Amino acid sequence: MIRVQTKDFDVGRELSSLTEHNVSIGGIVTFVGTVRGNAEGNDVGAMTLEHYPGMTHKELEKIENTARERWNLAGSLIIHRHGRLKPGDRIVLVITASAHRRDAFEACEFLVDWLKTKAPFWKLEETSDGTRWVASRATDDAASSRWTE
């Protein structure tokens, strides 16, 4: 399941609704990405996430489908927020549930790596030096390419 929204999410509630009544599940892995209060030495006052509405949902669904083909998952969920966020705010939630923990761990990490390199979102940081568009990280590309080797 994919959701793209401005409002916050409740991790406990999402976990419950994805996994309850499914007794084939043995392990659930959750990733929550949050806004850090500093970046490259500058304090970050806020951040605005812009996205490409027509493409975002489709791209996230493709990534989720790829994970579900590669790993044996009983459930998965991606929620990605956009709009203006403050340090400490949640940005993204990824949940993977499986009979066995290894599938859940690998699929969750895969989803996070891929959405960081494929999902059309861009971060504009507000620091004491002004605003700047966050540059993509070579480490993210490397993390994503791990899964195609």
Place this chain on the structure above:
Amino acid sequence: MIRVQTKDFDVGRELSSLTEHNVSIGGIVTFVGTVRGNAEGNDVGAMTLEHYPGMTHKELEKIENTARERWNLAGSLIIHRHGRLKPGDRIVLVITASAHRRDAFEACEFLVDWLKTKAPFWKLEETSDGTRWVASRATDDAASSRWTE
């Protein structure tokens, strides 16, 4: 932080209390282990987790300390339940929080692998064929030994 208890835990509340007000955190990884409703082809009606009270807390603390030495963590939590549990019930919660997601993912998977091979808990399953002590899994030993290679 370590907690060993019979009662259930609230994942959302534990996440919040571990991470709120810490704006150095960028990624939080959570593992929830649950009781599966079947094992080796048999339906499981319930499961009782026995443990060695004097040793459990110490052993989990050692494992947590090892993770905190190896990875850059802003917070970590392990909750392990004991007593009688039903299919779908939560058994264990592991949370790792870090500035960067890779540390959080690796430390969380390490903690789960190690507690499965080091923490003194034993599962007694109640199936339609009677009760049986769950045998340790060679795959768990292999998973744990990954971290020492």
Place this chain on the structure above:
Amino acid sequence: MEVLYFAWLRERTGISQETVQPPDGTDTVEKLITWLKGRSAGHAEAFSDLDVVRVAVNEEYAKLDSPISAGDEVAFFPPVTGG
């Protein structure tokens, strides 16, 4: 043809979306970019370093040599930084 700009490409061109009619023969992304650069100084600046520009055609990732035609939606944006 609809052209969309995101993040700093939107800021440099000053436009989030424009309907354009490039000349006949503008049948690849690369040719479209060459033509778009002539539209304003902002456009020229936005496309000055194609290493940091990504493109999608009809909401699917594409490349410089990908084909385009009238009626397509072509979006330009920097490498993504979500998650």
Place this chain on the structure above:
Amino acid sequence: MEVLYFAWLRERTGISQETVQPPDGTDTVEKLITWLKGRSAGHAEAFSDLDVVRVAVNEEYAKLDSPISAGDEVAFFPPVTGG
């Protein structure tokens, strides 16, 4: 010396904890096991396959050749299956 049994070792010995006074010279885990096996048929059965028995001395993992002495707490249990 306190000896503790968990899981099926507790079931086979029929005991969760016993205070024992093994003879002088019982200075390793292995020697203690040899002596404990003589206490009952259940003890003998519990220790019939040491490949599936783990031991802790004073709440720390130990081995068959680990030293023990009076006053120690020695716990026997199967390979763990928590998590």
